[in-house]
Amino acid sequence: xxxVKLYYDDLERLTGxxxxxxxxxxxxxxxxxxxxxxxxxxxxFFPNRPDLFSVEGVARAMRGFLELEAGLPRFEVKQSDIxxxxxxxxxxxxxxxxCALVRNLKLDSRAIxxxxxxxxxxxxxxxxxxxxxxxxxxxxxxxKPPFHYLAASPDFKFVPLDFNEEMSMQExxxxxxxxxxxSFILEGFDRYPLIQDNEGNVLSFPPIxxxxxxxxxxxxRDIFIEVTGTEEAGxxxxxxxxxxxxxxxxxxxxSVAVHDSTTKITPNLEARKMRVSVSAATRLIGxxxxxxxxxxxxxxxxxxxxxxxxxxxxxxIPAYRTDIMHSWDIIEDIAIGYGYENIGGELPSTxxxxxxxxxxxxKALARDVMTGLGYLEVMTFTLxxxxxxxLRMRRPQPPSLLKVASPITTEHTMLRxxxxxxxxxxxxxNRHYELPQRIFEVGAVFPPPSLQERQSxxxxxxxxxxxxxxxxxxxxxxxxxxxxxxxxxxxxxxDDSAFLEGRRGDVIIGGVNVGVFGELHPEILENFELVHPVxxxxxxxxxxxxxxx
Numbered sequence: 338x339x340x341v342k343l344y345y346d347d348l349e350r351l352t353g354x355x356x357x358x359x360x361x362x363x364x365x366x367x368x369x370x371x372x373x374x375x376x377x378x379x380x381x382f383f384p385n386r387p388d389l390f391s392v393e394g395v396a397r398a399m400r401g402f403l404e405l406e407a408g409l410p411r412f413e414v415k416q417s418d419i420x421x422x423x424x425x426x427x428x429x430x431x432x433x434x435x436c437a438l439v440r441n442l443k444l445d446s447r448a449i450x451x452x453x454x455x456x457x458x459x460x461x462x463x464x465x466x467x468x469x470x471x472x473x474x475x476x477x478x479x480x481k482p483p484f485h486y487l488a489a490s491p492d493f494k495f496v497p498l499d500f501n502e503e504m505s506m507q508e509x510x511x512x513x514x515x516x517x518x519x520s521f522i523l524e525g526f527d528r529y530p531l532i533q534d535n536e537g538n539v540l541s542f543p544p545i546x547x548x549x550x551x552x553x554x555x556x557x558r559d560i561f562i563e564v565t566g567t568e569e570a571g572x573x574x575x576x577x578x579x580x581x582x583x584x585x586x587x588x589x590x591x592s593v594a595v596h597d598s599t600t601k602i603t604p605n606l607e608a609r610k611m612r613v614s615v616s617a618a619t620r621l622i623g624x625x626x627x628x629x630x631x632x633x634x635x636x637x638x639x640x641x642x643x644x645x646x647x648x649x650x651x652x653x654i655p656a657y658r659t660d661i662m663h664s665w666d667i668i669e670d671i672a673i674g675y676g677y678e679n680i681g682g683e684l685p686s687t688x689x690x691x692x693x694x695x696x697x698x699x700k701a702l703a704r705d706v707m708t709g710l711g712y713l714e715v716m717t718f719t720l721x722x723x724x725x726x727x728l729r730m731r732r733p734q735p736p737s738l739l740k741v742a743s744p745i746t747t748e749h750t751m752l753r754x755x756x757x758x759x760x761x762x763x764x765x766x767n768r769h770y771e772l773p774q775r776i777f778e779v780g781a782v783f784p785p786p787s788l789q790e791r792q793s794x795x796x797x798x799x800x801x802x803x804x805x806x807x808x809x810x811x812x813x814x815x816x817x818x819x820x821x822x823x824x825x826x827x828x829x830x831x832d833d834s835a836f837l838e839g840r841r842g843d844v845i846i847g848g849v850n851v852g853v854f855g856e857l858h859p860e861i862l863e864n865f866e867l868v869h870p871v872x873x874x875x876x877x878x879x880x881x882x883x884x885x886x
Contacts, residue, residue, distance in 0.1 A: 347447040351396035385660040390458035393585035401639040409641030417591040424487035435603040436593035439583040470566040471544030475551035477559035480534035488528035495539035608653040613664040634674030707777040717759035720749035729864040735785040752783040756795035765865040773800035797873035805840040808872035852876035
């Protein structure tokens with residue numbers, strides 16, 4: 338989860354209260370204080386609250402929580418004649434862009450550091466490592482609108498941020514630290530996104546790097562913000578969060594007209610409205626609430642609220658909050674506004690003595706074994722997709738799967754049947770880092786035909802000398818530690834098409850196939866954009882500790 342650095346002097350100036358009061362009350366807002374330093378505090382926030390990824394957002398929330406301000410914050414968006422012209426050439430590369438201008442800022446080193454911190458946290462939290470959302474902030478005085486968003490040749494040159502020489506866009510991907518880190522986003526494209534002003538000056542090469550020309554400094558008074566990405570909702574939220582944060586610094590928000598196939602005016606800071614039942618809040622929180630009390634609680638969390646009757650509120654949700662998707666989310670905010678310390682607790686009516694479930698015991702044993710062998714544990718999503726589970730793995734798709742009824746994305750359409758695809762995806766995301774890379778996971782899978790939850794152990798090893806002998810030795814060592822009678826294990830040739838023929842094997846215990854291991858097929862390595870050999874295995878822990886022990 339994002340850890341935000343909050344300097345005491347900056348926080349006190351923006352909230353109007355002492356650091357001691359803030360440190361005492363901040364955890365009750367839903368934050369975890371990681372460490373307290375002499376001049377700052379490091380605070381961990383949940384990823385669903387990106388509006389709190391900056392000192393400005395925290396100060397705004399704390400002013401409400403401490404009842405220094407109440408209700409929905411109001412942000413005026415002044416109309417401007419600035420335009421962003423979107424060329425059709427960028428549609429197949431990175432299609433969406435939204436923009437804004439914030440004027441009359443007075444920036445110091447604290448404000449600039451906070452802005453950069455917010456930018457990077459948004460890249461991670463909303464942007465999926467910049468793939469879906471990337472933010473550029475620019476000194477508006479150095480450029481001339483209207484601006485142009487287009488796709489340019491990889492040979493196009495400009496001076497990137499932190500460099501003093503011109504580089505082509507292709508050279509940036511190969512030599513600039515940001516280019517090396519994020520070049521994977523643009524793999525497979527023959528033209529790259531570019532934002533220029535009306536005189537051809539470059540603002541940014543999204544999602545990689547800004548131009549040195551528009552660097553934001555303490556002398557900057559007007560900041561132009563552009564957010565590009567693959568989904569319009571995500572980039573609009575990122576823009577709203579940034580402009581509202583800069584408005585907390587005294588900035589004036591000005592709109593930009595984005596001319597695409599249609600014209601849209603951004604940012605849109607209109608509040609959404611939702612209704613919530615007071616009796617439902619009473620039932621879920623466990624305290625008796627009146628409509629007036631519920632309204633006050635909403636306002637402490639910077640929500641607008643209007644009483645419609647004895648049992649209903651109409652709640653106004655600020656444009657920087659998209660974590661509120663259901664009335665239950667508002668009820669959670671009411672509980673925070675009421676104060677968790679005021680809710681109280683009750684002892685359970687029955688007394689029991691807990692103990693570790695046997696399943697957790699052998700999962701812990703499996704983890705100990707793998708870490709002892711030098712593997713690093715990862716945790717991946719239980720939700721997966723048919724493409725990653727079967728097509729990329731060269732495995733046939735079974736007729737029966739546990740599918741998500743209404744998936745939000747094409748990446749999460751089913752419950753996984755194997756851990757190996759997820760581990761290969763982790764290797765793919767980290768392929769630019771040093772070798773060897775050895776990772777494992779212990780987690781739930783839902784294999785056909787039963788589709789019942791089972792616990793699986795899977796591991797992969799990637800380096801230039803990875804081969805069948807290595808993975809066979811690892812599987813031998815794992816089974817030696819897990820089984821009381823390892824002599825009962827047999828290895829037979831496998832027909833699993835995810836592995837190379839002749840370099841793959843099945844693990845048989847008591848006549849039951851409990852796993853597979855071997856060298857991953859080169860086609861799979863290509864599907865996951867891996868260039869080094871990978872070996873791996875996957876074992877059914879339920880079968881091993883049930884029938885096999």
